[in-house]
Amino acid sequence: MESATVIGTPPDRLLDGLAGHDFTAREIAARHALGLSEHDPAAPRPARATRPNRSEEAAMTRFTVRRRWSGDLAGCERALAAVHRADGYPVVWPEHPTDWLADSDQLAAWVAVAPDGTVVGHAALSSGSGSSAGAAWARRSGGAAEETGAVSRLFVDPGARGHRLGARLLDSVVQQARSWLLLPVLDVVTANTAAVRLYQQQGWERLLTEDQHWSNGMTVAVHCFALTAADDGR
Structure with missing residues (x-):
């Protein structure tokens, strides 16, 4: 739609x-x-010459989640590199990371930002027509994969974990998908147990597990999830 x-x-x-x-x-x-x-x-603002008051200092200690803009991509790449070193995500490091992060089928994207302005997390909403989960939902429901929106490129820098940033990024994607009347779906590599645990805690339903044959010759097992319930565990 x-x-x-x-x-x-x-x-x-x-x-x-x-x-x-x-x-x-x-x-x-x-x-x-x-x-x-x-x-x-998120355009940079002029530096303040005065000392922040207590409420401002408290606000500065908070992590924020907001929409991504073009100037965030370099920071997203740095965070992605840290995730790749720690967790092996993505499984294959892309030749052009910023192009991979801003894939052409994306509908919207978000970043998590540390109090000092550093980008520490990312998530995107993409068309579900190209995802295994979108196809699985279409087969089950008799609908069309185009009626789904896929969560993609979701990660949080290891140094910024413990602040529910993954859940907040995921929630941002879900709420936007629903506002566009798209059913949230996602594919996740089965070996990414931390991500699988997050989705299950948030009420996602596993549709199936299947092997994906990637263009580099790898065969990878993935879970296909959909968020079908109105109550998503928040």
Whole structure:
């Protein structure tokens, strides 16, 4: 389905203002619906000369989750490299990591940011038509894989774990998918037990487990999950 039917079509002014950024048409329309300007939401602000008060200091100690913009990709790559060294995700390190992070079928993406502004996590919502889980759901329900939205590129830097950032990133993807009337689905390598545990704790239903034959010749076992219940464990 087209997101414009849900949240409206942005004016040409906004489309022009977002030229050169990695926003999709759905992201642009969503930004317009929320009343956001064409400027990147995370653009650097001038440094403050005054000492922050207590409430500001408390706010600065919090991790935040927000929409990704083009300037975040270098930080996302650094966090991904740390995850790859610690956990072996992704299984095969991409030749062009930033292209892999901003895959062409993405509908929206989010980052987790540390108090000092460092990107420490990432998640994306992609079309479910290209995922094994989307196909599995279509076979089971008799619907179409295009009615699903796939969670992808979800990871948290090992040094920033313990703050529920994985759950918060996942929740951001789920809420956006539902707002576009897409059923959340995902594929996860069976060896990634920490991710599997997170999905099960959040109420995801395992549809099946199957072997995927990757273009590099590898055969990898993956679980296919869908979030079919209204109550997702939050």
